[in-house]
Amino acid sequence: MARKLPKVDVVIIGVGWAGGIIASELTKKGLKVVGLERGKERKTEDYFMVHDELRYALRYELMQDLSKETITFRGNEKVRALPMRQYGSFLLGDGLGGSGVHWNGQTFRFLPYDFEIYSKTVERYGKNKIPADMALQDWGIKYDQLEPYYDRFEKLAGISGEENPLAGKRSDKYPTPPMKKSPAMEMFEKVTKQMKLHPYMMPSANLSESYKNPDGIQRAACQYCGYCERFGCEYGAKADPVVTVIPVANKTGNFEIRTHSNVRRILKTGDKVTGVMYTDVTTGEDIEQPADIVVLTSYVFNNIRLLLMSDVGKPYDPNTGTGVIGKNYAYQVIKGNAVGFFDDKEFNTFAGAGALGMVVDDYNGDNFDHSNLNFIHGGMISLSQTGLRPIQNNPVPGGKPTWGKEFKANSVKYANRFLSVASQGSSMPFKRHYLDLDPSYKDAYGDPLIRITFDFEEQDRQMAKFLATKCTDILKGMGPNHIDSMKDLGPYDITTYQSTHNTGGVIMGADPATSAVNNYLQMWDVDNLFVVGASAFPHNSGYNPTDTVGALAYRAAEGILKYRDQGGQVV
């Protein structure tokens, strides 16, 4: 029998970006909030030895321990799902700050088109443009409604950037100027301008200069050390929850973080949730934490897993298309790239920052005509300089040996002599891409793992090919001696790293029949449960998701305060 603790106003499950933002907003208003975090505490001092590629990038120091919990995966329902035994395609964060600690800091707003993607597609191309098995739907919110929350997140994080000529209207400029421009980025800028495209500096959470945010948090400028993604920032320059929102919540005296606390069930009576049951992983004790409001803010997979294990919300059934929990799982299509090898040019590409780069959005969203194309949407194209580290940076031109004398000569020669122009393709939802509980594999506590059913579709193959061609065209103008580019996307493969941008499963919308949460991320079925994160995305755009997660978290915080005052559905 679980030990029962005194009731609090709000309990938050998972203290990363979403949990941290909500904690800071609610505690500022005087609510008593408990944050349950299953990992350990993290702080900037932990990263004294962070320039260690083996420990952090190859041995996954900051990632979830897969021996305790992982996911299972299959390409389609005819195949037996098997556990992801080792890391590959995406990296699950762990500990205070979650994936917000090991991100790159690329902070894009989604396009106005994204939020009304179904309506806009039908309006411009007709219903037949959307394949029968694609589960495209509007988000139940428009860009203009979300804009003020984007602005808040960007000011919280101190985003460094400049106006994107092809994006939605901004109410204010970025709080800090763009990052520095490397020679490779200048080459990209020159060529894309000549091609009449619209290059702009990648919006960056790495901080171009020292910055004090509206909460009074002061952070130092980025030093371009080249260790962002998979690493924590030793300077606190990269915005993450631990150096921004969490200390603000702590300072109110209203926030209590309990680390090593693994939430295993959301408790429900009638049409309300009453709190959560969690296991103290240091003692094994089961503890019940009652609360007036429960906010589910873990990573995408655990948001869905906890709802399904707790019997909250109606599970999605791909055969009937009914139910909502687990629906519209989407990802990112990032393989449409081109790599150029330069025999006579060497670059400082060992230096960099996670969100250092130049971008064009001319082939993103509906910024170009799709009438004669067999896909919708698109992706950003960028030249980014995130810092090339030596174990994972062994470039050789296609078809050349991958070990031995010639390999060594080439990989040493080209280590600083190649540039990539890469796309980040959007990922549309399909009726048979979904998440549910695995029938056989369990975690360390005997609970079922989440199961992913997902593969690339014709939409993805066409889009990736198209974007690879565009990348190649840009790269040609930059004058490399040799170019390799993606020819075929191939099937989705969980063994090679692609992107930690998993989305969907508890999606937002205007209709309770086709969405799980309203546009404040409040569950339609349960008024006092909010589910916040990229799990709310009905599809994934051709950008990194964090800015949109942050904006939605600010909006959800407002929704929670509204609910506390008036009860019921806040929309």
Add this chain to the structure above:
Amino acid sequence: MAEQNKENPESLSRRKFIQNAGFTVGGLAVGGIIGSLIPKEKKTETKVSQQKSEDFNQALMYFTPEQYQVVDAATERIFPEDDHGPGAKALGVAFFIDHQLSGNWGFNAREYMQAPFFRGEKVQGYQGRLNRRDIFDIGIREMQNHSQAVYKKDFTELSGDEQDAVLKDFEADKVDITTISPNGFFQMLRSVTLEGAYSDPLYGGNKNMDGWKMKNYPGSQMAYADIIDKDFKVVKPQSLKSHMTH
């Protein structure tokens, strides 16, 4: 070839940076490597003996001497010594692999190893029940068996070309083994060779930072803010050890 500069380009020493890099919320320190990492007193100059000390790291934690020799020879074929600089042997790669196998990585300690086990599709990744220690034990023994079967010699007694032929048979799954995937073992050996060549020397490979020097990789530097917008420049490498003395 780019000109080699004598000094590291960053203008900030770690100590100075630490002192500048605090961040506060209403006067409350919320992070930063302030305080705890700054030595309380300035170090007193100690005369360090210039004598070359013995490398106590170069002993075996896991491999038998025979296993060590096979791995030492095989990794040298994967990453050979050439005009650019040392190969796997001189970089200490076999010691690095031995040390890695002795710990978490060798036991797959942070990976999901629960039953049931099924053969999956390639896109589903490794589904075996063996850990990396088992795979290395079997893989090395099978390299010896294959060398004996084809050349009637141990792997270490083969010529370089013959060793390459054995490795290629593993890479192409042309060796008949039922317990492990020959290609899977080869790919693991290749990846861990590169890890040994290019990881921080604290792990026992990349001896003398020679792997980094070949690639003009500067290792662990505090800042590139001064060179990020400039043309390529060689930066003298430093390892994590150098952080300990700041």
